[in-house]
Amino acid sequence: MEIPAELEARIDETITHYPVSKRSAVLPLLHLLQEHFGYISPETANWVAAKLDLQPINVLEVVTFYPMFRAAPPGRHHIRVCRTLSCAMAGSYRLLDDLCQMAKIERPKHAGHGTPFTVGEDGRFSIEFVECLASCGTAPVCMVNDDFYEGVNKEAAAQILEKYQ
């Protein structure tokens, strides 16, 4: 596992945000590393533990609890579709189906922990059903990587997918 110097510098700077306890930096470090590697491997988790003078379990318990941390690689572009009430009423279950069909991905089972998403065969997209994204007034909503989309109907979904190769 190789950590580029630039990333390590960012990591070191981030740790300074927590002058009282380095342990507080677990989540931000996992975010930075997941951005870089796409997911958190056991090796990455161990690296974080060593960096922050923690036991590996202290990091593992965090990775396994928080839905956003992935224990397996996603596609090149990761799609999150909101599943919760207002979006469901606006058709998000159908949106998920449409997206899966258009992106040729198996439908993920349901929102969950660990690795609740599915990845397409060509590795272009992965897709996940997530809980309320706090934009219920513009339902149904979804995210692709860090980009946010609201009021997504089938045509819009097709156009959105085109943007990510």
Add this chain to the structure above:
Amino acid sequence: MVSLIKQPHARERRMIFKNVDRPGWKTDIDTYLEDGGYEELKKALTMSQPDVVNEVKASGLRGRGGAGFPCGVKWGFIKQDGPKPIYLICNADESEPGTFKDRYIIHQDPHQLIEGMVISCYAVNARLAYIYIRGEYPEGAKILERALAEARERGFLGKNILGSGFDCEIYVHRGAGAYICGEETGLIESLEGKRPYPRIKPPYFPAVLGLYQCPTIVNNVETLCHVKHIVRMGGAEYAKIGRPNNTGTRILCVSGDVQKPGYFEVEVGSLTMGELLYDICGGPKEGRKFKAIIPGGSSAKVLRADEKYKIKEKGTDGAMVDKEITFDQIPMDFDTLAAVGSMAGSGGVIVMDDSRDMVETLANINEFYAHESCGQCTPCREGSLWMQKITRRMVSGEGAKQDPAVLKSVADNIAGKTICAFGEACAWPTQSFVGKFREEFDAKAQKNVTPREVSDGVALREGRPVLVHDHEVAAASPGGVPKPDAPWELSNDSKAGHV
């Protein structure tokens, strides 16, 4: 497609949302300064710290995060002369379904939040503060970081702020998709780098033992923004807005089955539910009638549109008299919503019309809570899963006669028996939906099955509440428990490994 109202409605009074959707408005500090930004911080720094706390007390400001606790009273719990440092945390987790107000403050007016936070830090003497922002706001986190850097550069943050001798630093901390991080003690655990397991309170509230076992104030984004306006107009003047004990403005978020969903900042209690849903949101969709309203985020108890509600009102002679009102006459304030058996909560109003099946609706809500229980307390961990499984099977046509009663008894055995208020949050929807729409639940509980079949069938079936207008219910798929495919993969159907 998207039909959020971008122009403020005539009934609105925009204070916190003054700059949201404002033409030409940008998030950089120069735009904010040209508009008179950071003047209230300057003013606060000329006041004594207890004076700022007193103004907030006088304002009557109640927390906008969900519980509605008086902000000044909370601040008053902080022991300023103790040996420990004091921390302030801005709760920007915005995770209660139906709530989408902090999103717009963070993305469109970050400096208002930062100014409110620095004033609040000064008031409670906190030198270090964090903004705990939900992980699903990556753009918001970047905007806040940029704004913090700008504020630091101009001397509104950091050492010796504006020459006052007061030092204060604020950092952004991103969550990672767990609802329970919105609960303040879960949030604190999360900020300490752990699983967000809420802490038992009482005896110790965060104001006594919070972050790193030090006195800590946790306030919602919107609450902290109000502080700036309280400093501007003075607590007594602020208290004139809204109603007694329900002061100020508040942002209501409306979603679901209305013509025009959106966010609206109004004086607390200045609107009835009917005015909000008919006049501002354009009423129900074509050919539909309102059926049910969740008034304060998905945890709030549901209200039936065709029910009569009893409230107490001050009569002409000053004595309290009983009054019966319909749902559309309910004033949208903290006290009345509590009096009619629900709560103002986080201000997220979710509306269902007569095309909705209430069992499917509850099934969707139960999926959320089963997914989000942290798993610490048995009643909540097991109960939320039971409720999920029962409503799943009811919507997949496998309901059992006893289901409504079992649902109710499971929910009754969660509320009040758990470490944190998530217990109530997950029990209230079930209690109220089953209680208020019993006929729909009974209708879906027709097929009787033996207990053994029930437990096997439920564990292996993935019911799919789809919530579409034509009430189609997708066929249950014989999914089963997912196979572990990662080193520490947990099965979804059991929280066993989750504890």
